[in-house]
Amino acid sequence: MPMTIEEIVEETKQWPGDVVTELVDRIMLAKHGGIDPEVDAAWRAEAHRRRAELESGKVKGIPLEETLAKARKIIGR
Numbered sequence: 001m002p003m004t005i006e007e008i009v010e011e012t013k014q015w016p017g018d019v020v021t022e023l024v025d026r027i028m029l030a031k032h033g034g035i036d037p038e039v040d041a042a043w044r045a046e047a048h049r050r051r052a053e054l055e056s057g058k059v060k061g062i063p064l065e066e067t068l069a070k071a072r073k074i075i076g077r
Helices: 005-012 017-032 037-056 064-075
Strands: none
Touching: none
8 A cells, every 4th residue: 555645754754855855856756747848947046146145245044043032923823
């Protein structure tokens, strides 16, 4: 009998993060095909631009705890 979604989630909680990432990537590839190279390039360029802005001091990052607190407030937790 195939595993339920709940069983898969519970099982993967024990796996290393990089293995879970690979699984998700492979599922997405199997279901939706490859990533459009133009979209991939655009996201990479955006990530590099944002990183450069942070490293240069042009923009200031927001600490994770502050961001999570704002998200919890929005969702009412």
